[in-house]
Amino acid sequence: MAGAGSARGGAYRVLARKYRPRSFDDLIGxxxxxxxxxxxxxxxxxxxxxxxxxxxxxxxxxxxxxxxxxxxxxxxxxxxxxxxxxxxxxxxxxxxxxxxxxxxxxxxxxxxxxxxxxxxxxxxxxxxxxxxxxxxxxxxxxxxxxxxxxxxxxxxxxxxxxxxxxxxxxxxxxxxxxxxxxxxxxxxLRRIEAATLIGLLGRVAEAEGIAIEPEALAMIARAGEGSARDSLSILDQAIAHGAGADDPLVRAEEVRAMLGLADRARVVDLFEAVMAGRTAEALALLKAQYDVGAEPAVVLQDLAAFTHFVTRLKIVPEAADDPAVPEEERRRGAAFAERLSLRVLSRAWQMLLKGIDEVQGASRPLAAADMVLVRIAHAADLPTPDEALRLLKEGAFRSAASASVPGGSAPGSAASEPPPAPRLSAVAAPMRAEIAAPAPVPSPQPAPQARQEPAIRFSRWEDLVAFVGTKRDVPLKISLERHARPMRLEQGLIEFEPVGDPPSGLASELARKLSDWTGERWTAVLGRGATSRTLDEAKAAQQEKNVADARSDPLVAAVLARFPGARIVDVRVHAADEVAAALPSPDATVDIVDEIEDATED
Missing domain, CATH: 3.40.50.300 (P-loop containing nucleotide triphosphate hydrolases)
Structure with a gap:
């Protein structure tokens, strides 16, 4: 053919120059x-x-x-x-x-x-x-x-x-x-569509007398990113890499190895494992692709591209007609689009975009990519912030908690106490439930009296703040006392209204540290319209009341009247027995005042 002859008979011209369009009829796209x-x-x-x-x-x-x-x-x-x-x-x-x-x-x-x-x-x-x-x-x-x-x-x-x-x-x-x-x-001039590039590459390969697998053509077209010159340059390299004299066939595996790409079928498997929350399987799939030469950042880019493809299928089902996408990806992508919600796909997309930048700048790309997959899988059963607030306002947690106990329990029994509120994953549609196979028949629920209560419970906001103090986290304790008006406190769930100038991320920090300290998952959300005060506000109000009560006491009033300009600086409240032992009897009140007057005259 012409390509082989030119390579042997004289100076070789790269395909991008040899097949450059010479008229408007040759221009594509x-x-x-x-x-x-x-x-x-x-x-x-x-x-x-x-x-x-x-x-x-x-x-x-x-x-x-x-x-x-x-x-x-x-x-x-x-x-x-x-x-x-x-x-x-x-x-x-x-x-x-x-x-x-x-x-x-x-x-x-x-x-x-x-x-x-x-x-x-x-x-x-x-x-x-x-x-x-x-x-x-x-x-x-x-x-x-x-x-x-x-x-x-x-x-x-x-x-x-x-x-x-x-x-x-x-x-x-x-x-x-x-x-x-x-x-x-x-x-x-627009980017050239992948289907048009595949046709161009196929015609050039045929003119050069080179056989190439259709999947390899699709890989080259995707790697060209809409550029005819880049695509032809990659094809030139693929022919030199994979088409030898004994076997003039360019295979997809060879092109994938040359470009350092991930196996598209394995990328779909990785997508399924991550979306189902199977972290160990996802890490194993990533390691397997890394071992055969795929770059971690490229794997995440392909994973993001497939996430985008599934999202398009959910919104525009006609996107499945794209010839540049293999049949296997179109079939499995359509199945994912039916089961996954837009919030799940958009959150995965955002986490992948951030993760790709982290991997590209990391000194250990594989470790960074592992952590990205762990984050996505861990977020599988978390609702978005707006959904969490909506569920809180609708009281879905309480209803879900009551629905989780079948039949209730006898009054007065140990199990009649209200069950702990469910975690957010019990209310929001978890990602792993959306993508998993049909759920099996649920096993019988254990008897209410056999349910184990959490080790640590907080009945009052003051108890929670005091618990934080026992962990010697002074900054968090002070922030809760000064900048948080409690609204709801249930096991696993905290809602408060921030006031003043609270530290950034106070709610997330509180939830994270409580989860670490107690071994239970906690969620902290911000609300509005709190009717209670912060602990500092309550303490200040109580101090004002104590001062007012002290000022109305006859003995204190007599002292203030005898010494003009005197004021009450502090009021300390002691236990009842200590107060009874320290205060004199009512009959001694006049004697005390007389003693004070005599002392001042002397």
């Missing part, structure tokens, strides 16, 4: 631009400047050359005007497409950024083309020009001679001044 240019050429509405923008490898420079060819297309005796219909090579076509035509000047703006370079263009545009119809200036990466260079180009760009056309290409359209954009017709 840019149909809106082609239609606009065709209508403009047919009606004679040809602009003086064009701005082509898009990501790398979508064909900006190639389109600029094809545009220059269309402007100067000429077939003696048949075609003498600009046209985008170029079925055969014209007089100037070969030289233009090879970048060596004297009237089509290509300039790399990244290496010609100054005013002097633009001044050369301004001086040269006055002269007519040597042989072509138009003199075309192609400036690649035009956003690299300096501000002064852009300003120097403005006048010529707005009113160029009729024989001059400008074509600009850039990947950073936001860096181009608006004064330049307003003088150009702008075309945004």
């Amino acid at each position: 840019q149909e809106p631009m082609v239609r606009t240019l065709k209508n403009a050429f047919e009606t004679g509405r040809i602009a003086q400047a064009y701005m082509l923008t898009g990501v790398r490898g979508v064909g900006k420079t190639t389109t600029a050359r094809i545009l220059a060819r269309a402007l100067n297309y000429e077939l003696p005796g048949r075609v003498s005007a600009p046209t985008i219909d170029m079925p055969e090579l014209g007089v100037h076509c070969a030289e233009i497409m090879e970048g060596r035509h004297v009237d089509v000047i290509e300039m790399d703006a990244a290496s010609h950024t100054g005013v002097g370079d633009i001044r050369e263009i301004i001086e040269a545009v006055r002269y007519r083309p040597v042989s072509a119809r138009y003199k075309v200036y192609i400036l690649d990466e035009v956003h690299m020009l300096s501000g002064a260079a852009f300003n120097a180009l403005l006048k010529t760009l707005e009113e160029p001679p009729e024989h001059v056309k400008f074509v600009f290409a850039t990947t950073e359209i936001r860096k181009v001044p608006i004064t330049v954009l307003s003088r150009c017709q702008r075309f945004d």
Whole structure:
């Protein structure tokens, strides 16, 4: 075939250059631009400047050359005007497409950024083309020009001679001044769809005489990320890696190993294990893919991509028709979309995005990826914050707690006490329950009297704060005393209203530390409309009451009256027996006052 012969007979040309489009018919994925240019050429509405923008490898420079060819297309005796219909090579076509035509000047703006370079263009545009119809200036990466260079180009760009056309290409359209954009017709070249890239890669492989598995083509198209040049470069590498002289077949396993990708089927298995909360299985699957060469960050990226695919299937079922997705992924993805809720998928997506950044910056990527999977699996049975607040307001915890005890118990028995409130996972639909197989028949509930009570219970808010004090966590104890107005206290559940300037994350810190200290799962949520006071507020109010009571006592009133300006500084409350022993009898009250008066006279 042509590819093999060229490789042996002379200098090898990479596929991205060998199969570069030479006409608008060869361009793939840019149909809106082609239609606009065709209508403009047919009606004679040809602009003086064009701005082509898009990501790398979508064909900006190639389109600029094809545009220059269309402007100067000429077939003696048949075609003498600009046209985008170029079925055969014209007089100037070969030289233009090879970048060596004297009237089509290509300039790399990244290496010609100054005013002097633009001044050369301004001086040269006055002269007519040597042989072509138009003199075309192609400036690649035009956003690299300096501000002064852009300003120097403005006048010529707005009113160029009729024989001059400008074509600009850039990947950073936001860096181009608006004064330049307003003088150009702008075309945004789109990323090429995966299905279109698969077709292109298949045709190129066939032309090169190379057999390649369809799954390998899909891998290359996904790795190309919408870039034809990147996809062809990866295909070039895959052919060199996998297609030997004895076996000219490029297999998917070889492409996966070359790219360091994860096995897509194993990624789906990993997704299922994580969503079901099977942490040990998920870690084993990740380690297995790491052992065969898959990078942990790439595995998480593929896991995030599949999460996104399942989410799209749930919202847009037609997404299952994408030919770039293997049949196995479409089938299992549709099943996941039916069982998983949007909140579960969106939370997994957010945790994966954050985890990918952590893995990419970690000194031990595999360990970091393990911890990401552990977090996602651990969050399997947690509701979102808004759902937790809604459940709290609706009283779902109490109803769930009462429903969990079948038949109740006899009055007065030890088991008649109210059962502890269920954890959040008992109310919210857990992730692992959504993805697991149909639940088996539940086993009989144990008798109420056999249920074991938690080791530590708090009947009052003061008891909980005192318990925190016994753990010597002084900052947390002070924060609870000053900034928390209790609203609800049940086993496993705390609700309070923050006041003042509480520390950030007070509720989550309290829940985490209580869970560690007690061995039970605790949840702390914030609420509004508390009717109780903080402990500090209650203490201050009680102190004011004690002072008022002391001021109304006859003995204290007599002392305050005898000494003008005196005030009560502190009131200390002792036990009843201590008070009875310390205070004198009522008959001695007058004697005490007399003694005080005598002492002051002396």
